Amino acid sequence: MEALIFGGAFDPLHSEHVNILLNSIKQIKFSGKTIIVPTFVPPHKSKAVIDFETRVKLIDETLKDKGIDYEISDIEFLRGDDNYASEILECFAKDYDKLYYLIGGDSLMTLESWHNPKKIMDIATILVCGRTGYDGIDDKIEYLKKKYGADIIRIDYDGKPMSSTLLRTRLMLGLDTDVPQIEKVKPYFNQLHEILTKLKSMQTEDLFLHSRAVAYRAVELNHIHRLGLDPYKCLIAGLLHDNAKQRLSLDGFSVPDDAIGTPVLHQFLGALKAERDxxxxxxxxxxxIKYHTTGKADMSVLEKLIYSADMLSEDRPDIERLLQVMKNDFEIGFKACLSSSYFYVLSKKRGMYGLTKEAFEFYIQNKE
Ligand SMILES: [Fe+2]
Ligand SMILES: [Fe+2]
Incomplete structure (x- = not known):
């Protein structure tokens, strides 16, 4: 009997996981048992982590009508944190004649740095799924075959760039997803639910949809460019960036004098009201939030991200060209956003806000 081991956090399982699995089964004409091994994710790892039991239910809901002979293993859950793939595979090797181990391209590139990589490659045939544009996988396969005598099969798969982080974000924001039984994951997002409800009650529908779109874009760009920011932070900053847009009363807050009565007032008030309210x-x-409209000199990555996401959210018209630039390169994309905004304000002869001028000089005229 053969087994195909597919491990991951599956937090939650998404369409790309399923497609990768189905493609693998088809390509190697696999007729054995598929074993899904959800990793144990420590509860402190992220505010948005779904517990083990619910992840298992979601996997089951998604796979049950896919015609796969599968089981969902609780081995990692029972063993707790810090499991090595080599040890997990060793456990399964006792029960099966042959093991296939399905991993992503990213994992293959770092496989050698895992605990006991030789054992992994001795025990199992590696099935590796490389996304389009992922260079170096074929070279890596050849290298590992030569060095370890590994048996590695590349799975032909060209999927959409979905990820659990993006899927979780969509779930949290109430955007459309293809995950079944969404009700099961809703309770995890209560904190966010509160913010969303409050924001919705104080914004027009268009502004609320814009805020949500900015939040999603921020998480997406953080993910695509591996900026390393906490997705939850991107989400909150994106959602709340315009929280004061319809609440321009100073409420006793102090803001720069030259901001009063200008379109940039809402960014200063937004930061103060995000804290208070x-x-x-x-x-x-x-x-x-404080600098999302004007920018400034020497911005943090999160500041640049929210500034750019605000200009490139889905609800904005005619963003394709700029969005493409941003998707290709974060720094160039940010500078393109900054330039575009700068020249727009200039053309409107509205008067340039000092911080925007500073940002332009710093980033575009290279007075960094
Ligand atoms: Fe704004
Ligand atoms: Fe905005």
Whole structure:
């Protein structure tokens, strides 16, 4: 009997996981048992992590009508944190004559740095799925075959760039997804639910949809460019960036004098009201809100991200060209956004806000 082992956090399982699995089964004409091995994810790892039991239910809901002979293993859950793939595979090797181990291209590239990589390659035939544009996989396969005598099969698969982080974000924001039984994951997002409800009650529908679109774009760009920011921070900063847009009363807050009565007032008030009315204390988030319209010299990654996501959210018209630039390169994309905004304001003869001028000089005229 043969087994195909597919491990991952599956937090939650998404369409690309399923497609990768189905493609693998088809390509190697696999007729044995597929074993899905959800990893144990420590509860402290992220605010948005779905517990083991629910992840298992979601996997089951998704796979049950796909015509796969599968089981979902609780081996990692029972063993707790810090499992090595080599040890997990060793456990399964006792029960099966042959093992296939399905991994992504990213994992193959780092396989040698895993605990006991030789054992992994001795025990199992590696099935590797490389996304389009992922260079170096074929070279890596040849290298590992030569060095370890590994048996590696590349799975032909050209999928959409979905990820669990993006899927979780869609779930949290109430955007459309293809995950079944969404009700099961909703309770995890109560904190966000509160913010969403409050924001919705104080914004027009268009502004709420814009805020949600900015939040999603921010998480997506953080993911695509591997900026390394906490997705939850990107989400909160994106959602709240315009929280004061329809609440321009100073409420006793002090803002720069030259901001009063200008379109940039809402960014300063937004930061202050996010703290007072939404209980946000994270300085990076507040600062990203505070400068999202004007920019400034020497911005943090989160500030640049929210500034750009605000200009490139799905609800904005005619963003394709700029969005493409941004998707290709974050820094160039940010500078393109900054330039575009700068020249737009210039053309309107509205008067340039000092911070925008500073940002332009810093980033575009290279006075960094
Ligand atoms: Fe704004
Ligand atoms: Fe905005």
């Amino acid at each position: 939404f209980g946000i204390s994270d300085k990076e988030i507040l600062s990203a």
